[in-house]
Amino acid sequence: MNFNLKEAGLTENESKVYLALLNKGPSLAGSISRKTGLHRRTIYDTVEMLIKKGLVGYILKNNRKIFQASNPKRMLEILEEKQNQISPIIPELLEQYNSTKEKQETNFYKGKEGLKTIFEDQLDSKEILILGASPRAYDVLQFYFKWYDKKRKQKKIKSRIIATDKKIFNLPLTEIRYLPEKYTNPLAVNIYDDKTAIILWAKEPIAILIKNKEIAEGYKNYFELMWKIAK
Numbered sequence: 001m002n003f004n005l006k007e008a009g010l011t012e013n014e015s016k017v018y019l020a021l022l023n024k025g026p027s028l029a030g031s032i033s034r035k036t037g038l039h040r041r042t043i044y045d046t047v048e049m050l051i052k053k054g055l056v057g058y059i060l061k062n063n064r065k066i067f068q069a070s071n072p073k074r075m076l077e078i079l080e081e082k083q084n085q086i087s088p089i090i091p092e093l094l095e096q097y098n099s100t101k102e103k104q105e106t107n108f109y110k111g112k113e114g115l116k117t118i119f120e121d122q123l124d125s126k127e128i129l130i131l132g133a134s135p136r137a138y139d140v141l142q143f144y145f146k147w148y149d150k151k152r153k154q155k156k157i158k159s160r161i162i163a164t165d166k167k168i169f170n171l172p173l174t175e176i177r178y179l180p181e182k183y184t185n186p187l188a189v190n191i192y193d194d195k196t197a198i199i200l201w202a203k204e205p206i207a208i209l210i211k212n213k214e215i216a217e218g219y220k221n222y223f224e225l226m227w228k229i230a231k
Contacts, residue, residue, distance in 0.1 A: 008075050009082070010055075013038060013046045018055055021069035026059075028066060053078060109207045112141060118190070118197050118209055119148055125192035128152075128159040129223045132188040133176075135165045136201040162223070162230050177230035191219045 005015035013036075020035040021027060027035075029043045038046070047067055050056035054074050058065045109115060122128050138145060152159070153172040161168065161176045164184040169176060190197040194213040200206050210216075 005075075009078060011046075011049075013042060014050055014053075014055075017043065017046045018050060018069055021056065021067060022072070026066045026068040028064060032067065105211050107209045107211075109209065111204060112144075115141065115199065115205050115207055116144065118199070118207055119144075121195070121209075122190065122192050123148075123151055123155060123157065125157060127192065128157065129191040129220060130159060130161045130163075130188060131191070131219070131223050131226060132183075132185065133161045133163040133165075133168050134184075134186055134188050134201045135167050136186055137188070137199075140201055140203070140205050160223075160227065162226050177227060179226070179230050189219060189223075191216055191223060 006012060016036040017032055020032050024035060029040055033040045033043050047056055055070050056067055057070060058067045109117060149172055159174045161174060162179060163176060164179050164181050166178060186201045188199045188201060194211060194216045196210045196216050196219050198208045
């Protein structure tokens, strides 16, 4: 539970104190201290921050402060306030991001989630060329390619594949040609738009994505040469 509250923007101590008050109801600082194990001085500092956030209130009784947790729905209001504060600056941040994006020409990805980033990036292209398609891809990313090919079909993105394993066949909007099996290896090159993704289909896959028009054109020319040779 503490972790979830921290995700909502509370510190660890704030989470402990707020949950303690929810659990115990109206409490003195000493009681909160015993419940949470936090020093009394820390309790006062933490409660002060929670009061500023509108998550805790207090009443004076016999000249002593009795603290009480506010309705948890206040969490949603805090998140909404943060969103309202951030929304106006998003256009400016996007402008800065786009102005530097072109400079980021090479990215390294490791693991299954990293590779999914590359394949989902391909879903914005017109055509995908794959040199050296490996059946290992379907072992590494089980089930994912069913979704990917369905999405590619919906967007009418064509692909051409040069493979060595004839187990790769019958893919939507895809033309496949084959080279002799002796050229089989776990390395594949995906070329789309001005990008080239060099992928090693290992148990822990890795990939290098290069955004460079000249490099992409060079690989496209090589692909077309191999396409003529393949059957």
